[in-house]
Amino acid sequence: MPAEVEVIIDGQSVTVKGPKGTLKFDFHHRVVFEKKDNQILVKVRKEDEKRSRELWGTSRVLLANMIEGVTKGFEKKLEISGVGFRAAISGKKLTLQVGFSHPVEFSIPEGIEIKVEKNIIIVSGIDKQLVGETAARIRAIKKPEPYKGKGIKYIDEVIRRKAGKVVKTAAG
Helix, strand or coil: CCCCCEEEEECCEEEEEECCEEEEEECCCCEEEEEECCEEEEEECCCCCHHHHHHHHHHHHHHHHHHHHHHCCEEEEEEEECCCCEEEEECCEEEEECCCCCCEEEECCCCEEEEEECCEEEEEECCHHHHHHHHHHHHHHCCCCCCCCCEEEECCCCCCCCCCCCCCCCCC
């Protein structure tokens, strides 16, 4: 556990405070947290139950993501590709012009910061789940199409392209 992070365990509720903010999560009743030295031990009440073992690893990763979020933060990058496609931020709204007859306004959720640089949208925040969900909701506005690749895609996403229509020549 980093020195600048404070973890407060109150039964099943765990609060993580760090330089970037505070996160709180209520974990399942089968999972138990224990502070020891500079570590947090994640245990389950009954190790022989399958459901408890499933929650064990999930809870550990959720807690690790909370700690990473309040120290470093998370970000997802989306790329807009298409002629005339663009994005702009005005207040707490992201305005997208992506080939519809009207601009699409996307309201930015609390705890999320969005930046636009040319054709790249950067979604960042301390909650990994909220950052991923927000990026997915922005992408869902205009998914990339398989013929020309126009739309909103993740930076590292590979779009499988299809061949267009083939014109047959008249033999005569």
